[in-house]
Amino acid sequence: MATVRPPDQSLVRKDEDDKERARKRNNEIISSLGKEEGWIEEYMYEYQGFWYPSVTIVEGVMWVQQNFKPRHEDILLVTLPKSGTTWFKPLMFAVMNRTHFDLSTHPLLTTSPHDLVPFLELYLHHKIPFPNPDTFYPPQLFQTHIPFTSLSQYVMESQCRIVYICRNPKDVFVSTFYFLEKSRDKKLTPLSLEKAFELFCKGLSLYGPFWDHVLGYWKASLEVPDRVLFLKYEDMKRDSSFHLKRLAEFMGYPFSVEEEKQGVAHDILELCSFENLRNLKVNKTGNIITTNNNQVENHRFFRKGEVGDWKRHLTAEMEDGLNKLIEQKLAGSGLAFRDSSEA
Ligand code: A3P
Secondary structure, three states: OOOOOOOOHHHHHHHHHHHHHHHHHHHHHHHOOEEEEOOOOOEEEEEOOEEEOOHHHHHHHHHHHHHOOOOOOOEEEEEOOOOOHHHHHHHHHHHHOOOOOOHHHOHHHOOOHHHHOOEHHHHHHHHOOOOOHHHOOOOOEEEEOOOHHHOOHHHHHHOOEEEEEEOOHHHHHHHHHHHHHOOOOOOOOOOOHHHHHHHHHOOOOOOOOHHHHHHHHHHHHHHOOOOEEEEEHHHHHHOHHHHHHHHHHHHOOOOOHHHHHHOHHHHHHHHOOHHHHHOOHHHHHOEEEOHHHOEEEHHHHOOOOOOOHHHHOOOHHHHHHHHHHHHHHHOOOOOOOOHHHOO
């Protein structure tokens, strides 16, 4: 009978010692981070030039940097919060897995997009601490908000493809404000729209500054277009069919002529439409776990799903100020956000 060899205790101890050393090093870095007034908690924290809403998220980012080793065939969806992650997760999941699932029994009908596509620095980090990436079936779709310059060597060397979704900053701001309003620590005075706007314009937003985050991926998409695809939420809204095909091609899952004839892309767009997903029981009633076992109701990820909702919330002065700021920050990059394209 074959005998099972017990694990080498000295290797187990070494592994534990390495983890302990990493924990201590991370804690030292965290205790020395710059802080500013926060949106959800009392403070937000600056790590590697970007602002994070809690220490838990900084820990998660460090965890990703030190442990996440994607494979060549894996795909990373990157967004700034409130840029349409809840839309692109199901779209990309459905594209990648379209041969495995029938539309009538599709997992998206009964599972939140956030439970199907792991959010690296938060959800994955907390739900399955230090997972062994070899236990996932390739190829895998992951999601993160980590800025380009903070992606680890592992990600850069893996050659995995990166899809970056950006959205008009005025809509990102408004969407963030209404989402975080409900998550803010009840012990703190509520954050007014004006104060939140001031923070946003100073670059003190979730994973902000907004302009540095988008520019990082914009430049990467110009330098390595076969590795980084840069897509706008507004473009997907305007011409969904064209951009879904472009997305599928980039991901390595192009629609065949036969699939085109059968309307597969159209079916995926229908499945993932705002109206369809928002009205599913799982998204109307369920919760997802976020930091420290806090729960967020799934329905909060489906607010309006419109282009240009900012017009109902920002004054003309705010609009003008943010337009000028973004124009100045993006000057010379070739990237612009034009409200005229907002149908
Ligand atoms: P609004 O608050 O403007 O409505 P994220 O998922 O990155 O947090 O972004 C959330 C934003 O995407 C919200 O914007 C939400 O309504 C919108 N959204 C969610 N699902 C969507 C879908 N299927 N189609 C279009 N927009 C969607």
